[in-house]
Amino acid sequence: MAEAVRTTALLVEQFGVAQITPIRHAVSRGASAAGLSGSRLEDFVLAVNEIVTNAVRHAGGGGMVRLWVAGDVLVCEVTDHGAGIPAERLNGQALPPSHSISGRGLWLARHLVDDVEVRSSEDGTIVRLSSAVPD
Numbered sequence: 001m002a003e004a005v006r007t008t009a010l011l012v013e014q015f016g017v018a019q020i021t022p023i024r025h026a027v028s029r030g031a032s033a034a035g036l037s038g039s040r041l042e043d044f045v046l047a048v049n050e051i052v053t054n055a056v057r058h059a060g061g062g063g064m065v066r067l068w069v070a071g072d073v074l075v076c077e078v079t080d081h082g083a084g085i086p087a088e089r090l091n092g093q094a095l096p097p098s099h100s101i102s103g104r105g106l107w108l109a110r111h112l113v114d115d116v117e118v119r120s121s122e123d124g125t126i127v128r129l130s131s132a133v134p135d
Helices: 017-034 038-058 105-112
Strands: 007-016 062-070 073-080 115-121 124-132
Touching: 007 017, 007 038, 017 038, 017 062, 017 073, 038 062, 038 073, 038 105, 038 124, 105 115, 105 124
Parallel strands: none
Antiparallel strands: 007 062, 062 073, 073 124, 115 124
8 A cells, every 4th residue: 555645835825026035034944844954955945046036037027836845855836827938948957158147047946956847838837846855
């Protein structure tokens, strides 16, 4: 018989430009309560902040952030209703040229957390960030 995965909701919040800093602080508190600390905590919070900022700057000015623990993994999902991420930036694997003034958020997030999943279409984007929580 399969064992159920423990899921604990830590944050569900809509955001706009005025909530970027409060969301960052709320994610930090939630991630800390879930067991992240030190550089793992700082990296997770920075990754989420980059994706939230992207939603504000490039996807209509806001969205929804959800933070939860599933088993031993901390997950944050950022949803927006923008026009989607351009195909050339969707994989986020290549570092944008040094002369670019934007385009590093998704790339940076992929280097700060354990896993990044992106689903994007003309109806919006969902970015799911996750990091293992130490025992």
